[in-house]
Amino acid sequence: MEPTPDVVRHFHPVLPASALGRKPVRVELAGRAYALFRDAAGRPAALLDACPHRFAPLSRGRVTKDGRLECPYHGWRFDSRGNGVNPSQPDLRHCDTRGFQVVEHLGYLWLAQQDTPLSALPQLQSEDYVFGGSFSTLFRAPLHVSLDNFSEDEHTPFVHTRLGWDGPHTDAVEFEAHNFDDRTEVHYRAPQRPAPIIRLLGVAPGDTFHNDWVTRFDPVRSVYTIRWVTAAGRPRPFVTQAHIFFVPETATTTRLHVFSFLRTDVRAMRPLLPLAAKAALGLTWWEVRDDARFIPMVADTPYSHKGMRLDRYDKPLVHQRRLMERIYYGVQPEAAPLSLAREASGA
Ligand code: FES
Ligand SMILES: [Fe+2]
Numbered sequence: 001m002e003p004t005p006d007v008v009r010h011f012h013p014v015l016p017a018s019a020l021g022r023k024p025v026r027v028e029l030a031g032r033a034y035a036l037f038r039d040a041a042g043r044p045a046a047l048l049d050a051c052p053h054r055f056a057p058l059s060r061g062r063v064t065k066d067g068r069l070e071c072p073y074h075g076w077r078f079d080s081r082g083n084g085v086n087p088s089q090p091d092l093r094h095c096d097t098r099g100f101q102v103v104e105h106l107g108y109l110w111l112a113q114q115d116t117p118l119s120a121l122p123q124l125q126s127e128d129y130v131f132g133g134s135f136s137t138l139f140r141a142p143l144h145v146s147l148d149n150f151s152e153d154e155h156t157p158f159v160h161t162r163l164g165w166d167g168p169h170t171d172a173v174e175f176e177a178h179n180f181d182d183r184t185e186v187h188y189r190a191p192q193r194p195a196p197i198i199r200l201l202g203v204a205p206g207d208t209f210h211n212d213w214v215t216r217f218d219p220v221r222s223v224y225t226i227r228w229v230t231a232a233g234r235p236r237p238f239v240t241q242a243h244i245f246f247v248p249e250t251a252t253t254t255r256l257h258v259f260s261f262l263r264t265d266v267r268a269m270r271p272l273l274p275l276a277a278k279a280a281l282g283l284t285w286w287e288v289r290d291d292a293r294f295i296p297m298v299a300d301t302p303y304s305h306k307g308m309r310l311d312r313y314d315k316p317l318v319h320q321r322r323l324m325e326r327i328y329y330g331v332q333p334e335a336a337p338l339s340l341a342r343e344a345s346g347a
Contacts, residue, residue, distance in 0.1 A: 001325065007030045010328070012111055013109070013110050013257040014247065020044060024062070026057065027111070028250060033049035035048070035061075037059075037080075038063065039079070045100075046099065046100040053076050058071055074088065082098050131259070137255070138256075140296045141299035142303075147246050163195070165192065185213070192208065202238055204230070206230070207229060208230075211225075212224075212226075220246040220328055221246065226240045237264045238263070242259070244256055256292075258284060261280075262276055
């Protein structure tokens, strides 16, 4: 199943806010291009990146003094709602294009269609976490491949080199997964391998790594909460949380936008939070980069899991396909093939 453009009814992060200045920028979401620009007041806006006249890319145009986006081909101009005029034939009617909402939130621009309520904007920040920063990484693989990769930790000793366990401990992993109507929840527990960057978070050899995550589909996103416990069973002071948004750009590429947070329950450690939050951000960046480097190798994996010898760690994957279809793509079970409808209704 390929991403369809109407997933834009969900708010997706599409660009760091600092990347949009006076020049328009083209972004892609589910096979459709959007021209982002700032109006005269500096407010971000988005239009389809195909001029209604003869489809030239508006993102290659310029923003006029009065904050309208001017097409580079014949100079038609559009305000942030998409209302258009043709300067060469001012009485020409129906020159409008489609405008979209753009909201600035946590240093990113979030795109959705006009009638999506602001309440649908994913809320990331919870009180006791400090924001460590964000980054975006391109995955040269379709959405389903990128999401499946982030839905199991079985690949940890082979694809990664820092977080989690190493090869000799593949049989020391404890795992639990629960499927719900709107999400999946996964828990991993394993010996943490030695890695210098983890020392910055107060983690020592012999600690146990805990990774708990939740995946939702409005849009497709996972929240990973990672903590460590000493051999004596005492929690280490820092808990990291990474919110990862899986944004399909084309049928073969997915951009991951990652927001990293850190918290501590130990009062004496609070002054160290800003620095430790940067270390957590760096750690997350390395891990995501490892996945991005590996993913082209499996980019052609089919959408269907049929014929694959799935193991217990793959439990969330199959359920997530159904949630993705119903919640993210908005496919109604009755409109789906009979087998899919039967599964979705639990029959
Ligand atoms: S294609 Fe945009 S004005 Fe002609
Ligand atoms: Fe990974």
